[in-house]
Amino acid sequence: xxxxxxxxxxxxxxxxxxxxxxxxxxxxxxxxxxxxxxxxxxxxxxxxxxxxxxxxxxxxxxxxxxxxxxxxxxxxxxxxxxxxxxxxxxxxxxxxxxxxxxxxxxxxxxxxxxxxxxxxxxxxxxxxxxxxxxxxxxxxxxxxxxxxxxxxxxxxxxxxxxxxxxxxxxxxxxxxxxxxxxxxxxxxxxxxxxxxxxxxxxxxxxxxxxxxxxxxxxxxxxxxxxxxxxxxxxxxxxxxxxxxxxxxxxxxxxxxxxxxxxxxxxxxxxxxxxxxxxxxxxxxxxxxxxxxxxxxxxxxxxxxxxxxxxxxxxxxxxxxxxxxxxxxxxxxxxxxxx
Ligand SMILES: *Cc1c(COP(=O)(O)O)cnc(C)c1O
Numbered sequence: 001x002x003x004x005x006x007x008x009x010x011x012x013x014x015x016x017x018x019x020x021x022x023x024x025x026x027x028x029x030x031x032x033x034x035x036x037x038x039x040x041x042x043x044x045x046x047x048x049x050x051x052x053x054x055x056x057x058x059x060x061x062x063x064x065x066x067x068x069x070x071x072x073x074x075x076x077x078x079x080x081x082x083x084x085x086x087x088x089x090x091x092x093x094x095x096x097x098x099x100x101x102x103x104x105x106x107x108x109x110x111x112x113x114x115x116x117x118x119x120x121x122x123x124x125x126x127x128x129x130x131x132x133x134x135x136x137x138x139x140x141x142x143x144x145x146x147x148x149x150x151x152x153x154x155x156x157x158x159x160x161x162x163x164x165x166x167x168x169x170x171x172x173x174x175x176x177x178x179x180x181x182x183x184x185x186x187x188x189x190x191x192x193x194x195x196x197x198x199x200x201x202x203x204x205x206x207x208x209x210x211x212x213x214x215x216x217x218x219x220x221x222x223x224x225x226x227x228x229x230x231x232x233x234x235x236x237x238x239x240x241x242x243x244x245x246x247x248x249x250x251x252x253x254x255x256x257x258x259x260x261x262x263x264x265x266x267x268x269x270x271x272x273x274x275x276x277x278x279x280x281x282x283x284x285x286x287x288x289x290x291x292x293x294x295x296x297x298x299x300x301x302x303x304x305x306x307x308x309x310x311x312x313x314x315x316x317x318x319x320x321x322x323x324x325x326x327x328x329x330x331x332x333x334x335x336x337x338x
Contacts, residue, residue, distance in 0.1 A: 002327045003306045007172075007255075007281060007320035010203040016243045023239035027232050028054070029225070035235030039242050043196065043209045046245075047188030051217035052209050054238055055229050058083075058171045061195035061210035063091045064223045066132070068216060069165040069192070072097030074131035077118045079105040081141035083169055084134055095227070099128050107276055108139025109147055112154035119162050132165040132192075138172045138179075141310075143276030143284040144259075146176040149186060156190045166190065171197040171208075175280040178252045192216070201252055201281055202244035203321045206237045248321060255281040255319040258328045262317060265332045271296070273313070283317040284310065296338075303334045 003009045012020070026032035040052040055061045062084050066076060076092055078085055080102040084092060092098050101118045103110045110133075120127035133155065138144045159166045168191045170176075177184060187194060193212040198204035210220055224230060231237075256279075263278040266285060273286030287293045293309035300307050310316045319328075 001304050001306055002323065002331055004317040004319065004323070004331075005306050005308045007201045007318045008199055010320050010322045012203070012205050012240055015247075016203070016240050019243040020236045020239045023235045025233040025235035028234055029230040029232060033233060033235040033238070035242070036238040039238040040209065042242065042245065044211055046184045047194060047211050048185040049188045049194070049211045050214045052211040053217050053220050053224060054231075054234065054241070055208050055210060055224060056206060056231065058169070058195055058197040058199075058208040059088045059091065060224070060227060060229050061197075061208040062134075062167070062169050063088060063095045064210055064220045064227065064229075065167045065193040065195060065212075066092055066098065066134070067096045067223050068219045069132040069167065070096050070098050071129075071131070073099075073128055075099045075101050075120065075128035077101045077103065077110075077115055077130060077133040077164070079103050079108050079110045079136065079139070079142075081105070081108045081139065082134065082136055083140055083171065084136075086141065098131075101130065106142075107145040108136055108142025109145060109151070110135065110155070111151055112158045115155055115158045115164075116162075119164070130162070130164060132167055133159055134167040134169060136169040136171070138176045138280050138282070140171070140282065141284075143278065144172065144175065144280035144282030145277065146180050146279050149180070149182060152190055165192045167192060168194045170194050172200055172280065174249050175201055175252050175256070178249065179256055179280050198241040198244045201255060201320055202241075202248045204237070204240040204244040207241045209241070251321065252281065255321065255323070258319045258323060258325070259283055259317075261328055262319075262331060262335070265335050269335065269338065271338070281319040283319075284314055287313050287315055299338065300334070305331055305334060 044052040198207040273288040275285035
């Protein structure tokens with residue numbers, strides 16, 4: 001099977017498993033797991049931030065951040081396609097007791113004017129208190145779109161002027177950093193909290209890290225415990241994450257190249273309608289004429305190619321480190337015959 005359903009389907013390589021096998025571990029609830037401590041320090045340093053905390057999922061890192069930045073009854077500002085709103089099980093309401101102000105952004109990205117227009121009047125008791133904004137980079141449902149860094153700087157100014165915390169859902173931040181030739185430290189200077197996933201394009205089996213100030217991470221550690229996310233000898237997992245950061249970041253450009261190759265071939269086909277601009281490792285396109293999204297998904301499956309229909313007329317393909325150049329060639333040959 002050639003599996004384009006998600007970049008979460010990767011399996012650890014022998015080298016990664018070897019790093020896991022040799023990890024030194026301890027009880028992380030006592031903060032005594034040396035490998036987790038190493039990962040947390042490494043990531044905090046990488047972003048030029050003060051502290052970090054290892055968590056089992058990106059949903060948990062996002063939800064902890066939201067919980068730490070808000071009080072029940074407050075409001076979170078984000079794009080309507082955001083993972084924090086669409087795909088975290090209603091967690092914003094469930095965990096933080098907050099409402100959401102959704103912005104109708106552009107391919108998953110919002111701008112400073114939209115943030116400003118979404119902030120409620122502090123003195124109006126009818127309104128929830130706007131407490132934070134959350135950005136997603138790359139934006140998953142935006143087809144892996146990347147923010148222009150200048151736009152992020154403008155949003156930060158608006159947040160500062162209005163006492164809003166600014167969180168980054170950076171599940172695929174390294175895809176953006178590689179695609180736009182940016183540096184993690186630029187992001188560390190802007191955001192109050194950043195969540196990164198090691199289990200997506202970087203190929204670790206499990207793991208996300210939340211990064212912030214010392215005080216913020218102390219608070220996050222308490223919330224993580226309350227959410228049931230305190231882990232014990234999870235250094236075996238952190239070792240995979242360290243391996244992923246050391247070995248699998250620069251190669252993301254290969255995934256982006258593969259995505260372009262598929263996009264070029266798909267665009268030639270009559271049954272492919274509008275395709276979101278392909279900036280990183282995700283392709284989202286409209287299906288028309290002889291196929292519906294489900295029919296195309298089934299047709300591809302007959303050729304051992306797995307894709308996901310994300311709506312009645314949209315297919316998503318995600319490229320990752322278990323997709324080889326040979327698989328891309330094979331897929332291109334299949335697409336040409338459809
Ligand atoms: C995958 C993903 C997450 C985290 O998902 P988990 O499966 O909980 O690790 C968060 N944000 C975005 C944009 C994602 O794509």
